[in-house]
Amino acid sequence: MTDRLRALALADWFGLLVVVLVAGALLAFLQPAFLSTYNIYVLLLSFSLWVLVALAQMVIIAIGQMNLSVGAIGGLVAITFAGTMEVWGLPIPLAVLLGLVLAALCGLFNGVVTHVSGISAFIITLATLSIFKGINIGITEAQPFYAIPDAVKAFGAARLGGVPYMLVVPALAIVGVWLLFNRMVLGRQILAVGANRHAAELSGIRVGRVVVIAHVLSAVLAATAGMLAVARLQLGQPTIGDDWLILSFAAPVIGGAILAGGHVSVIGTCLGVVIVTLINNALVLLGIDPFFVQLLLGALILAAVMLNRWRERRREALA
């Protein structure tokens, strides 16, 4: 029985890997420029940012909640990071630290308010989305911070062949989150709370602590994405994070995450991001209207939800 379940769990990302490889081969065949060093650099750059956004949402999906404020936290940290360096002349490491601390506070707020009030995370994070975004707009008056230190700009542009330096950050994050969910007690606890909150409580897990930690982790991942976006854009743009919402749900759901909680796949989520990145890239390379991305992303979410639902029913039938 466990073998069968394991095989199904494997199917979470195995099918996706096949899709990625076929799509990649097809693209390379249709448009040789796809495999050029520069294009691979562009692909990895998008991947670096988006995978952090996707992981930020995935951690919350794992506890069976949702975080609408991922983009707002990313944006607020981005302008704080850029602003403190430009206006206060803060050294880079301190600005990074400040950004992470601010994000942790935002996540702490989301987690504590959600847990203590018992109100759905949806409405709480809709409110905090407006608050965080509102503070961002209030401070910047919608104007970017242009004077980013050269070292940050250099980091955002540096690459080794087709590999951007900044890939190091998401790579560490992926390994960390994978270890969390596959090797650590805390990760197991997060999944247990998502699968059955009541059962988790009865088995002695401190649910509140787990929920709050998940929200803090989500915010810190979003903040990392926000700061990388500053390095990549070479400016502290207040609109950073505005268009993360759909993507943040698309990748984990494509990767087999169940929105009711308790089941997520780190590798699946990464492959989900790869698929989204490839689609984006294909539209550009093949000269198709880039606005199709929005349409395709929505369709992908629907298709993935249907597939996951079907798989869930099959799993129930087997169990």
Next chain:
Amino acid sequence: MGLALLIVVLVAIFATVNPGFASPFNLFSLTRVMGIDMVIGFSMMVVLVTGGLNLAVGSIGVAAVMVGGWAMQVQGVPVLPAMAMAVAFGAFLGWINGQLTVRIGVHSFIVTLATMSIFFGAMIVLTKAESFNALPGAFVDLGRLRYWGFVSGMLPAALIVGVGLWLFFNRTSLGREILAAGANLEAARLSGIRVERTIVVAHAMSGGLAALAGLMLAARNGAALPSMAGHIGMSWLLPAFLAPVLGGTLLTGGVISVVGTALGAAMVTIITNGLLQLQVGEFWVQMFLGLILLAAVLLDRLRGVMAERRRQVR
């Protein structure tokens, strides 16, 4: 009716602090936005009743308006039929949401998250992100309609819609069925209500109302703009949830307040307008609205907890 009292107090404060607040010009623009916000609130309210939600209100509103704008400007369809077309199209998009929710069997959150992206994407691809800004005068005049010198025609229009919704939920069997299914799905199913149908109807109504709100906004702007609800319609979400939640509609479904939603929208509009008049700076308004939403849901929750305790003590 603490909300009505709060509104009176707010109006009194704003009017004393800033005489410009009560000027006919400001009242006209205030009531115009108020009417639009009410209809946006109604369009979310009718799905909240089912225990679901509709993230796609903004996308549907814009998509429907672009259909209406195209019909009027390019096809030369007269104003009223074109508006009817837009509302029907909005209802159709809502019907799609309802069908998907029922058939896939997942929460409407993820379905409407996907469709908000799909509807908006399709609209942008088809319109090439260009607006219709040569709309017929008869349509644009709707935005200039003015009663007694200071009330925009948008407010009575929204109130009429509100009365219609009140009658629907309180006096028709379908309306009552929707409420019953929202309160307890299984119980409603056992008592013979076709619960799937109630969900689909609620989503279709939501789509139609979103389209209506879009038309009102387009009449105000004098153009059908693809950008009028922000990126993928996101900028409608806050007003859409604020009005019903402030007005006491429960997110868990089954409880609705049409009057509360109208008052909630009125309060949001008055606060926004008052803050702008006080030169707080337009950039801080969004943060205040977020704080208000947070305070409203927390207060509501606190009231629920206190009521629960009192019951236990007895």
